[in-house]
Amino acid sequence: MRGGKYNRMKDTYKQILMIDDDEDDFFLVNSLLQDVAPGQYHIEWASTYDKGIEAIEKKDHELYLVDYRLGKYTGLDILRHFKEMDYEAPVIMLTGKGDYAIDNEAMMAGASDYLVKGEITGPELERAIRYGIMEFAHLRAIAENRKKYFGIFEKSHDLIILADCNKNIIDANPIAEKKLQYDRDELMTMNLKHLFLQEVQALQFLLEICEDDAIVQKEYTFKNKHGQKLDVVVNASKLDEQLGTFLCVAEDITEKKREEQEKRQQEKFVVSGRIARVIAHEVRNPLTNILLAVGQFRLEDALKEAEDSQLYLDIIERNCTRINQLVTELLQSTRMMELRLQEHPVNQLVNKALALAEDRLQLNGIQLITRLAGEHATVMADDEKMNIALLNILINAIEAMEPGQGVLTVSTEETEGKINIYITDNGAGIPEENKARLFDPFFTSKSKGTGLGLTSTQNIIINHRGNIDVDSTVGAGTQFTITLPRASAPLP
Template identity: 60%
Template structure:
C-alpha cells in the first residue's frame, strides 16, 4: 500500500453522498487531533473507486448507502483489486446483519453515524491504523518465513507431540520421494534406516538442547539410503510442535568415501607392485631350477618327481595370485563407449545362466524404462556385474535362491540394485568387504570385489552394500548417464 503522510499526517478518504456527514466528521477530527489527519471527500461510488485505485490513502471511511450501491460493494472492489487497506464502514443505524456482512467482506470496524463523537471516531481510526500496521508486519514476516520454508534446499519437517509429520517443505518431499499425503501419515522414526538409533534421537529431541548437528542414515520411499545431518528442537511448547532442519550430505559423504577408496587403491597398488617385485624374482629362480632338474637325471626315489610337481604347481599358483592382485588394484586403460544399461545387465545374466540354473535360482528383473546410456568398457563392466551376481548365487541355498536386479534411470544417473536372499554379511565384515584378500569362502582369493570396486570407480560410479545376517545382501551401484 502506498501511504501518504505529509508532515507525518495520515490521509483519509471518505466516500459518502451526504456532504453534511463529511463536515461533521472533519470537524470532529480537527477538534480532537487537528495535526494528525487530512480528510479528503468524494460524494459518489464511482468517484470513490477512482480514488481507491490511486492507492494514496492510509484509511477509508465508507458510507453503507451509496445510491444504488453499498459500502459492501466498495469492500468487494478492494478485494478484486487485491488491495489491502483498512476500511471503517458508516451506517445510519445499527444492524447486526450489516455489521456481520461488513466484517466478512473485510471491514476493519463498523460505526453507527448517530452514535459517533470525537473520542469514539479518533479511537476507532487510531486502533484501526495500529491494527492494520501490525497485521502488515505479521504478514510480511509470514511471507519471509514461508519463502524460507518453500525455497530452502535443506529438508524442513514439522512434527507433533507424537512425532507425526504435519508439514514438509518441497525439498523434503523431493529428496525423500514422498507425496504430501503419504509423508503426513508417517512418523519421524519411519525415516531412519537403523531402528537402533531412533530411541536415542527421540530422547534427545525432548531435551532443552534438542538434536544438534547429528549424523544419521535415512531411507527414502524407494529404499535409497541418505546420509543426513539433523538439527531439531521444540518449536512451540503449547502446541508441542517440533522443527527438524535436515541437510542431505549423501553426495559429500560419497565423495569422501570415493576419495578414501582411491587413496586405498593407490596404497594397495604400491604394496602389490612391491610384493610382485619381491616375490616374482625368487619365484622365477625356483621355476628355472625346477625346469633344469626336470631335464636332468633325477634320483631314483619315487617321491622326487612328485616333489618337483608340487613345487612347480605352487610356484605357478603364487604367480597367479600376484597377477590377480596387480590386476585388481591397477587403474588400467579402458575402452569407453556409450552403452545402454539394460543390455549390459541382460548379458551379465546370460553369462551366469549356467550357475543360476545349477543352483535353481529365481531371477526377478525390473530394468530402466526408458533405457539410459553410460560410458562403459563392456568387458570390465560385465566382470564387475558377474562378480556380484556369482557372489549372490554362492550365498544362497540351492533351490531357495531369489536374485533381484532393479535398474532405475534418473535425471543424471542410473541406479542399479542387485539383491540376493542369502546368508547376509555381518556389520563387521561389511566394513572390510572390498579389501584385498578378505573373503568368507573356503576357496576364494578375496580379490573379486576389490576388482569390482576398482572397475566401478574407474567408470566414475559408486558402489555400496546393505546387508543383514540371515536376510540377504544388496549391492547399490550408480553410474553417470550420458546424453
Template identity: 30%
Template sequence: MREVRVLLIDDDEDDYVLTKGIFDEVSNRYAFYWVNSYEKGISAILKKQYDVYLVDYRLGKGTGIDLLTEAVNSGCEQPIIILTGKGDTTIDVQAMNIGAADYLIKDEIDSSTLDRSIRYAIKQAETLKALKSSESKYKAVFEQANDPILISDQSGKIHDINNGGLKFFGYSRSAIMKLQDAAIFKNLNDREQFGTLLEKNGSLVNFECELISGQGIVSYCSLSSFIQTDMVNLSEVYHTIIRDLSYRRNKEERSVNLGKMSISEHIAKGLGEEIRDPLSTINLAIDELASDNDITGNETVQSYIEIIKNNCNKVNRLVQNFISSTETKTLNLQRHNIVEVIEAAISDTEDLMTGHNIKLIKELVPYEQMILIDKPKIKNVLISVIMNAIEAMHSYPKTISITSTIDKDVYEIAVADTGTGIESQNSEIIYEPFFTTKKRAGGLGLTHAQRVLTTHNGSIKFKPLANGSLFLIQIPIYHESKLWI
C-alpha cells in the same frame, strides 16, 4: 498527519447524531461519514473507501455480525469495530473470533474511549497486514524452494513440507503428514541427536546424517534448523532446510578410492617383484634337484618336488592376479546396450544357478540408448557379483534377484541374495585385496569390481538385508565422452 476516514454503518439517525457529537470532541484528524443500511455499508467496505468502520449490531435486514462475516470473507483488511446498545458477552466473543478489531457499548463510549479504540484498531490492522505480507513472502519461498523444507515438532509430528520435500522423499502430502519425522531418518540415533542438539541450542547448522525416501533411497544430507513459536497453536515447531550432499560425498568416496587404488597398485607391483625373485630361485633349485641322478628314480622325492612346484606356480598366479586386480588399465570404451550386457552375464552363470537350485528373479528396465562402457570388464564385474551371491547361499530357499532402475544419468543394477549376509564389522573392508570369508577364495573379486567401476566413474555399494545381501552397481549414462581413464 494523514486524515483517518471513519464510516459509521447504522440505520438509526439518532445514533449517528450522538456518534458525530463524540467525534466533534476528538482530534480533527478524523473525517466522519455515515451510511444507513447494510447494503450501503458492505458496498463501501468492498470498495475500500474508508480506513475504519464502526458497525452497529442491529442493522434491520441483517446484523453487524453478518456484515462483519461477509467483510472478512471478502478479504477486508481495514479494522471493523462493533457497536451495541447493551453489553453481551456472547456477541463480544463471537465478534472477536470472526475478526472484529474491538467491541464497544454505545452508552459507555466517550471521546477518549473512541479515539483510543480507533488508534489501537488501526495499529492492530497495520501489524496484521505486515504479518500477512511476511507470511505470504515466506510461503512463496517455502513452496518454490528446490531444497526440501520440513516443519515438524519435538514429538516428531510433521506439520508441513514443501513441494521440494515431497519430490525428494517420494511421498504424497497426505501420506507424509501421517508419518512421524523419524521415518525419514535412516538411523533413529540421528533423529534423537538432532532433536537434542536443536532443543539445547535453539538452532542447528549443517547437521549431517543419512535420510531415507519412501522408496528406500538413502541420501547423505545436511540439516539446518531453527525453533519458532507457532502463535496460533502456542507451540514450538522446527523449521528444517535439507541439503542433499550425496554428490559431494560420492566425489569424496571416489577420491579416496582413487588414492587407495594408486597406493595398492604401487604396493602390489613392489611386493610382486619381491616375491617373484625368490620364487624363480626356488623353481630353479627344484628343477636341478629333480634332475639329480641320485633321486630321479625315487618316486617319493619326485612326488614332493611336484607338490612344491605346483604350489610355487599357485603363488605365482596369485601374485599375478593381485597385480592385475590393482592395475589401472586403459578402458576400451564403446557404446553398448547395458541390458544385453547384463543378460550375457546372467547367461554365463545360469547353469550354475540351476545346478544349485537357485530361483532367479529378473526385472530389468529397458534402455535403448547405448552406454559408454568397457563391455568385457563390466560383464566380468556382474559375473563376479552374481558368483558371490551364488556362493553365499547354503540353505533353502535360495533366491537371486537382479533388477535395474534409471535415476537421472545413472543406470543402477541391484543384485540381491538370500544368503548368509555380511557381518557389519566386515562391511567396510569387503573391497580390500585378499579379504574373504570363503574357503578356497582369492578375495580379489570385489576389489577388481570396485576398481573397474571407479574407472568408469561408477560405484558399487553394499547394503545389508534382513536375510542376505544387496549390491548396487551404478554406471553413469554419458551423453558426452568425459571419463577418467
C-alpha cells in the same frame, strides 16, 4: 516557508481519506477527530464515488472512511474496487442508524469496522481509526511472516517435516516428498520413526528429542519408500510447547558421502596399484631364479633317479607357478585398464549378467526379483568388463544365501545424471569389521577364494568413472550399489 513546515508536519500525520457526498458529515468527523487527537491525523475529503476511486488509486492513505450511500453507488462498490485492485487497506464503513443488515454485509465484504452516523463520538471515532490502522499493520506483518515461512517451507532444499505430539507426521515440504518418494497423503499416515532405516536409530531419535527437546546437527540414515537409504544430518526441536508439535529439518548428504567415499576408493585403488607393482617386481625376480634352478636340477642325472627329489621339485615348481599367477591377477585387478566404451542400455548389461548366473540361481533355488528402469537409461561401458563386474557381485550374492530360501533383487534407477544398479540379497550379511576391507586385495571369507574378485570389480567400476557402495546388516542381507555416469552426462 510556512508551506514547507506544514508539509513536514503533514508527513507525520496518519493519512485518512473520507469518501462521503455530505460536506457537513465530513466537517463533523474532522472536527471530532481533531478535538480528541490534535495533530495526529490528516483527513482528506472525496465528495463523490469517482473522486474517491481516483484517490484510492494513488494508495496514499492508511485508512478509509466510506459512506455506505454514495448516490447510485454504495460503499460495497468501493470495497469491490479494493479487491479488483488487489489493494489491502483498513476501511471503516459509515452507515445509517438501524442498518444492521448493511453493517453485517459491509464486514463480510472486507470492512474492518463500521460506525453509525449520528451516534459517533470523538473517542469512539479515534479508537476505531487507531485500532483499524494497528490491526491492519499487525495482520499484514503476520501475512508477510506466513508468506516468508511458506516460501522457505516450499522452496527449501532440505527435508522439512512437522509432527504432532505423538510424532505422527502432519506436514512435509515438496522436497521431502521427492526425496522420500512418498506422496503427501502417504506421508500424512506415517510416524517419524517410519523414516529411519534402522529401528535402533529411530528409537534413539525419539528418546533424545523427548528428553532434550532438541537435536542439533546429528547424522542418521533415513529410507525412502523403496527401502533405499538416505544419509541425512538432522536438526529437530519442539515447535510449540503447548501443542507439542515437532519440527524436523534434514539435510540430505547422501551424494556428499558418496563423493567422499568415491574419492577414498580411488585413492586406495592408486595405493593398491603401487603396492601391487612393487610386489610384482620384488616377487617375480626371485621366482624366476627359483624356477630356473628347478629346471637345472631336473637335468641332473642323480636327481632323475630319486623319486622323492622329483616330487619335491614338482611341488616347488607348482607353487612358484601359482604365486606367479596370483601376482599377475593382483596386477590385473589394480591396473588402470583400456576400455572399449560404447553406449549400452543399463538393463541390457544387467540382463546379460543375470542370464550367465541363471544356472546358479536355479541350482540354489533362489527367487529373482527385477525392477528395471526404462530402456532410455544408458551408460558408456565396456560390456565385457562390466559383465565381469556384475557377475562377480551376483555370484557373491548367490553364495551368501541359503539354498531354497534366498531372494535376489536386482533394480536399476536413473537419477540426476547418474544410473544406479542395486543388487540385494537376504543372505547372512557382512560383519561391520569386514566391510571396510571388502575390496582389499586377497581379503576373503571364503575357504577357496583368492580375494581378488571384488578388487577386480571395484577396478572395473572405477575405470568406468563409477562408484560401488556396500550396505549390509548381519542376518538380514547385503545391498551392493553401483553408480555410473549416464551416457548423456559428460565424464569427469
